Amino acid sequence: MKCTNCQGEWTAPANKSLSKCPFCQADMLQMLNEKAEVLSTDVILGNMLQAYGTVLLQNQQRLAAMISDLFAHDHKTKRLLLLSVRENIPTQLAALSTTDKNERYTHILDMQHRLADEAFLKEEIVQQMVKNWTTALGWEHEDADEPFEKDLHEGLNGFKNANGEMITQSKYNDAWPFSEGLSRVKLNGKFGYINQQGNETIPLIYTNASDFSEGIAIVGRNGKFGYLDIQGKEMIPLKYDMASDFKEGLARVRLNGKYGFFDKKGKLGIILKYEYAEDFNKGLSLVVFNGKRGYIDKRGNWVKDANDE
Incomplete structure (x- = not known):
């Protein structure tokens, strides 16, 4: 834990967090509350995590109680943050704190898609809930590094990883950077998608295709267009004369x-x-x-x- 008053740091006893700084005796929660009404959501959460540490994210009951106190002045934000706690978002993010940013980025995208599908929440709501916590954790500007490099051999494209090892042979007429874990590839006029292990997870059967964005891609075949989800399922059938981005x-x-x-x-x-x-x-x-x-x-x-x- 770290005192926001004297900057003193200490380790609280297991499963406990002291309410007062052992150095200056300042009331931790009171100090956080004093400026809550004039600070942004990410700053309030960031101060809370600075004081109590990311271990707080794993204690849903205590975290919910602190949110209720700190955001008593802002009912809309309080409801959104409490919903994120109920959906286990802070706990899942805490488990990612020791992973590298590429793995973390992939897990966060997967978590967002899963919440939207399984919890029947709007994408915008899920993204805002996740953003509140990733910003507080200092991850707001993180993007995954492109972990693979295109390999061009005799005019054909493949990919190799950061160690220079080929994950797929150079056989595609064209290949695009990975987006949400999949790369759009083209062979003999047909598009499909490969994963980061080089497997063709979505077959090369489409005459048109876009990169995945928020778990959705536009594809076309025989002059008709529709939409795929990240598993390759036709969420909107290929029967339309035109289809645009969301x-x-x-x-x-x-x-x-x-x-x-x-x-x-x-x-x-x-x-x-x-x-x-x-x-x-x-x-x-x-x-x-x-x-x-x-x-x-x-x-x-x-x-x-x-x-x-």
Whole structure:
């Protein structure tokens, strides 16, 4: 533990953390509370971890009690942080503190995808919960180093690891950097994906493909487009004439001249009925319906007519 008043450091007895600094006798929690109302979330959490150490993240009951005290002035943030504790996010992150940043980065992405799928939480909520803690831990600017180097041999591409060992032979016409643990590769005009062991986890059967982003990739075959999840499952079937990236949680598709939008769970959130539609921007999409231009919200409600200018 470390006192934020005198900077004294000590090791608390097992399974305990002293409420007062043994050097200056300052009340630890009171010192944290005094400035809580004027400090940002990451600074408050960072001060808490500086005082009590990352071992606090493994004690859900005590951590929840401290959050309730420190964020009594900010009910919205308090609810979000308490939800993160219930979903075991701080404990999982504490277990990653001794891993290298590449492994940590991969585990954090996996954790985010799993929480979104299994806890039925919105991606944005999960990302914010994780970010609160990674920022407090000083990991906010960490990105994984590209652990593999492309190997070009006789015009064909493969990958070798940091030790110079080939993880896959140079056989692909093209290969892209790894994204979320997978590399997009192309052979004889067909796209697929390999993992970091060089295995083709998603077969090379697509004529179009994008890199994975937040566990989703756009793929195309025979002139039709859809979306894959990170396991290679078609979360949105390949039957659309056009498919765009997700923007603000929704992806624009077109079928038989009509536009609509899917959410990240593969649900058609806004039915295909528009003659034209643009990606969402600040919560609105410009559309044309029955020849009339206007803006809809993310529920498909007509918000306002568009100016002709």
